[in-house]
Amino acid sequence: MLTERTIEKLRILAESAKYDVSCSSSGTVRKGKAGMVGNTVGGVGICHSFADDGRCISLLKVMLTNYCKYDCAYCVNRRTNDIRRATLSVSELEEITMEFYRRNYIEGLFLSSGVVRTPDYTMERLVAIVRDLRTVHRFNGYIHLKSIPGASRELLAEAGRWADRMSVNIEIPREESLKLLAPEKDHQSVFQPMALIQQGVLENKEDRRRLRHAPRFVPAGQSTQMIVGATGDSDRDILRMSSALYQQPTLRRVYYSGYISVNTYDPRLPVLKQPPLVRENRLYQADWLMRFYQFRADELVDDLHTNLDLDVDPKLAWALRHPEAFPVDINRADYERILRVPGIGVKSATLIVNSRRFARLTSYHLKKMGVVMKKAKYFITCGELSASYANPIVGVNEMHPERLRPLLVSEAQRKRAALEQQMTLDFGNNEGVTTTDGTDKTD
Amino acid sequence: MLIYAFDRTLDGVLAAVFDAYSLRQRPDALIGEGEPLPLFCDESHRVATTEEKARRVWKGLEKHLSHEAMRMLAVSFLSEDRELDTPLFHYIYKVFEAKRSLERNFADPDVLFVTNTARRVMHERLRMMQFIRFQKAQDGTYLGVVHPDHSVLPLIIDHFRDRFQDQPWLIYDARRQYGYYFDQREVTRVTFEDTASLPFDLRTGQLAEELLSENDQLFQRLWRTYFKAICIKERMNPKKQLNDMPRRYWAYMTEKQ
Numbered sequence: 001m002l003t004e005r006t007i008e009k010l011r012i013l014a015e016s017a018k019y020d021v022s023c024s025s026s027g028t029v030r031k032g033k034a035g036m037v038g039n040t041v042g043g044v045g046i047c048h049s050f051a052d053d054g055r056c057i058s059l060l061k062v063m064l065t066n067y068c069k070y071d072c073a074y075c076v077n078r079r080t081n082d083i084r085r086a087t088l089s090v091s092e093l094e095e096i097t098m099e100f101y102r103r104n105y106i107e108g109l110f111l112s113s114g115v116v117r118t119p120d121y122t123m124e125r126l127v128a129i130v131r132d133l134r135t136v137h138r139f140n141g142y143i144h145l146k147s148i149p150g151a152s153r154e155l156l157a158e159a160g161r162w163a164d165r166m167s168v169n170i171e172i173p174r175e176e177s178l179k180l181l182a183p184e185k186d187h188q189s190v191f192q193p194m195a196l197i198q199q200g201v202l203e204n205k206e207d208r209r210r211l212r213h214a215p216r217f218v219p220a221g222q223s224t225q226m227i228v229g230a231t232g233d234s235d236r237d238i239l240r241m242s243s244a245l246y247q248q249p250t251l252r253r254v255y256y257s258g259y260i261s262v263n264t265y266d267p268r269l270p271v272l273k274q275p276p277l278v279r280e281n282r283l284y285q286a287d288w289l290m291r292f293y294q295f296r297a298d299e300l301v302d303d304l305h306t307n308l309d310l311d312v313d314p315k316l317a318w319a320l321r322h323p324e325a326f327p328v329d330i331n332r333a334d335y336e337r338i339l340r341v342p343g344i345g346v347k348s349a350t351l352i353v354n355s356r357r358f359a360r361l362t363s364y365h366l367k368k369m370g371v372v373m374k375k376a377k378y379f380i381t382c383g384e385l386s387a388s389y390a391n392p393i394v395g396v397n398e399m400h401p402e403r404l405r406p407l408l409v410s411e412a413q414r415k416r417a418a419l420e421q422q423m424t425l426d427f428g429n430n431e432g433v434t435t436t437d438g439t440d441k442t443d
Numbered sequence: 444m445l446i447y448a449f450d451r452t453l454d455g456v457l458a459a460v461f462d463a464y465s466l467r468q469r470p471d472a473l474i475g476e477g478e479p480l481p482l483f484c485d486e487s488h489r490v491a492t493t494e495e496k497a498r499r500v501w502k503g504l505e506k507h508l509s510h511e512a513m514r515m516l517a518v519s520f521l522s523e524d525r526e527l528d529t530p531l532f533h534y535i536y537k538v539f540e541a542k543r544s545l546e547r548n549f550a551d552p553d554v555l556f557v558t559n560t561a562r563r564v565m566h567e568r569l570r571m572m573q574f575i576r577f578q579k580a581q582d583g584t585y586l587g588v589v590h591p592d593h594s595v596l597p598l599i600i601d602h603f604r605d606r607f608q609d610q611p612w613l614i615y616d617a618r619r620q621y622g623y624y625f626d627q628r629e630v631t632r633v634t635f636e637d638t639a640s641l642p643f644d645l646r647t648g649q650l651a652e653e654l655l656s657e658n659d660q661l662f663q664r665l666w667r668t669y670f671k672a673i674c675i676k677e678r679m680n681p682k683k684q685l686n687d688m689p690r691r692y693w694a695y696m697t698e699k700q
């Protein structure tokens with residue numbers, strides 16, 4: 001039975017869970033079943049609301065408990081923090097999930113937990129909840145379960161039978177940095193459960209080839225998260241790690257979480273006046289380019305450019321570094337080359353290759369198809385935008401990248417990036433501000 | 444300029460195409476019946492809509508267009524956008540002229556307009572799937588009231604029937620004053636004769652308190668609490684919130700009430 005006290009617990013446990021950025025309900029299509037509640041729609045899932053910070057609310061993202069025996073420096077729930085602690089009962093959590101779902105508030109549950117007693121003790125509770133949801137409450141919606149570091153193979157195997165997605169967060173790309181901040185963890189503690197889940201998924205695929213109705217195992221695959229700006233790790237470290245992870249067939253998404261100075265008293269951590277949101281956004285753009293635009297990590301960051309350019313998006317940055325790849329002839333070039341043009345996305349590239357069979361495309365058509373001509377015009381030739389004596393082409397090669405660049409960066413964009421660089425500069429020199437709940441900002 | 448006047452139905456657009464071909468004409472525009480003719484109109488024709496004409500044109504279209512394109516034509520009409528009538532007519536007219544599919548020729552302004560309109564409707568369909576909020580009534584019915592720009596209810600009932608097959612629900616369009624009721628077996632279209640006696644507020648969708656199920660208020664409060672708690676203050680971004688969840692939907696959403 002739910003009471004006023006439940007409301008308070010939910011508040012505490014949502015606040016403790018909110019730094020995990022994943023909320024997506026993507027990756028699996030499952031129709032409704034007779035006698036069960038819910039379905040999953042696939043694609044990118046459904047966002048049911050958007051919080052005041054603009055982030056999508058798709059799943060009920062909550063911890064079973066925010067007590068934790070570990071002391072990871074970047075985490076608000078670390079045992080040395082003096083914050084309010086709470087634990088939801090198994091039945092409370094199940095009831096909230098079902099009632100929220102039936103009111104169309106959520107797509108399902110994203111459940112995690114602090115580690116109490118032992119990893120297996122904690123993991124057992126989580127598994128019990130997802131098992132109950134499926135078998136007692138007949139819940140057929142989305143379940144994302146964050147696995148507890150150090151949980152046994154058996155528990156992972158059972159969790160995978162009930163969950164749509166499972167995640168293990170890497171948090172810090174370089175192992176030295178991770179060990180420094182989270183002495184109880186190392187890369188092994190992340191990659192081992194990842195490998196176990198992967199093995200489960202692949203074996204399950206085999207089983208289903210023989211037995212079509214064998215129950216599915218983690219059908220929406222795995223995701224993980226890396227914190228950005230809590231250590232000196234570069235964008236190259238991060239993107240190389242992502243790129244390696246995407247080689248694994250079951251790893252679907254890597255999330256990037258701009259570090260928010262939750263534990264300002266810890267000298268191992270920088271005191272950031274604001275989270276590095278521009279950098280985080282650039283990383284998402286780079287990630288997107290790797291997944292949908294056939295860019296490789298080493299094209300986006302290299303020895304000379306270990307961090308992404310904050311002023312311009314990584315695709316434009318690449319184009320400015322590679323004027324020799326342009327101009328691209330809209331009426332002739334392959335889809336892949338058209339995709340590389342700044343200002344042209346997957347949607348407009350598809351429209352272009354479909355339409356040009358009917359007519360020679362001009363910039364009028366391109367504009368109508370949603371191409372950002374302000375950017376694209378320096379990188380293409382099309383109908384009337386081609387070199388002629390009367391109308392010489394003015395593109396990236398004629399103007400030179402360094403002169404073109406300032407034309408493509410808005411003042412506001414530049415200021416935001418500069419401000420962020422300033423705000424994150426005092427990396428490592430901690431002011432020693434101590435707060436009681438670890439969530440106060442320094443400004 | 445040649446103008447066709449029609450009855451503002453999808454069948455009417457199809458019948459207009461039928462008439463145009465049988466009269467060997469190519470009208471410049473379609474207007475609704477009873478509307479004043481534009482200034483430079485020198486000839487007009489009144490389309491008599493019949494099911495037979497509409498059916499024959501639709502069947503004919505099926506020979507040239509993909510299933511998906513046919514659906515997009517129908518979806519675009521749910522926009523209730525008056526600007527759509529003429530481009531939609533021309534699109535269909537041109538398909539018969541070209542005797543092949545134009546559906547992917549987005550360089551054609553009519554095709555592009557119809558496609559973009561259909562996309563807008565589909566976008567709002569998604570928004571309904573996102574933002575509909577149910578309250579549970581004492582009798583166990585879940586009530587969700589919405590106020591969409593386009594007439595998208597017919598496009599979402601399959602989703603809700605599949606998802607909530609073990610609960611009775613009523614989804615009501617407050618703008619168009621009709622809804623769909625699901626009794627755990629089938630969906631029926633419903634209207635209420637007397638809107639004054641509706642058990643809920645048309646502007647907020649709120650069910651009268653005495654009709655709410657016992658715990659519903661508690662769950663609404665839980666949801667509002669969660670909504671606030673999940674926000675990271677350091678990342679405040681009201682612009683993105685408004686962009687992804689436009690204010691016009693807020694009136695009916697529990698977390699914003």
Ligand code: SF4
Nearest residue numbers: 068070072075078114
């Ligand atoms: S184990 Fe998880 S909850 Fe516990 S301190 Fe580390 S990151 Fe936080």
